[in-house]
Amino acid sequence: MIKRETEKILKYKDLKTYIQHMCDLKTRVIPVTTGATDTLSESFRQYLSSISGKHDVHKIHKTATLGTAHILRKVLM
Secondary structure, three states, rough: OHHOOOOOOHOOOOHHHHHHHHOOOOOOOOOOOOOOOOOOOOOOHHHHOOOOOOHHHHHHHHHHHHHHHHHHHHHOO
């Protein structure tokens, strides 16, 4: 999980820099990675708490699982 989070942070580094320069905003990348068996990384709740508002971990996991299922259906068709 830590490796996947690092990959996501690096993947969106260019977009983060672009938004900072174009919109003159302070930005931060918050990786959201969930496993198929409802596994979460140790730092997931820390990242989630840095976002304002109320968040349901189960809904986030369900959304990620449904997105994965959608991608698999498209590939296997």
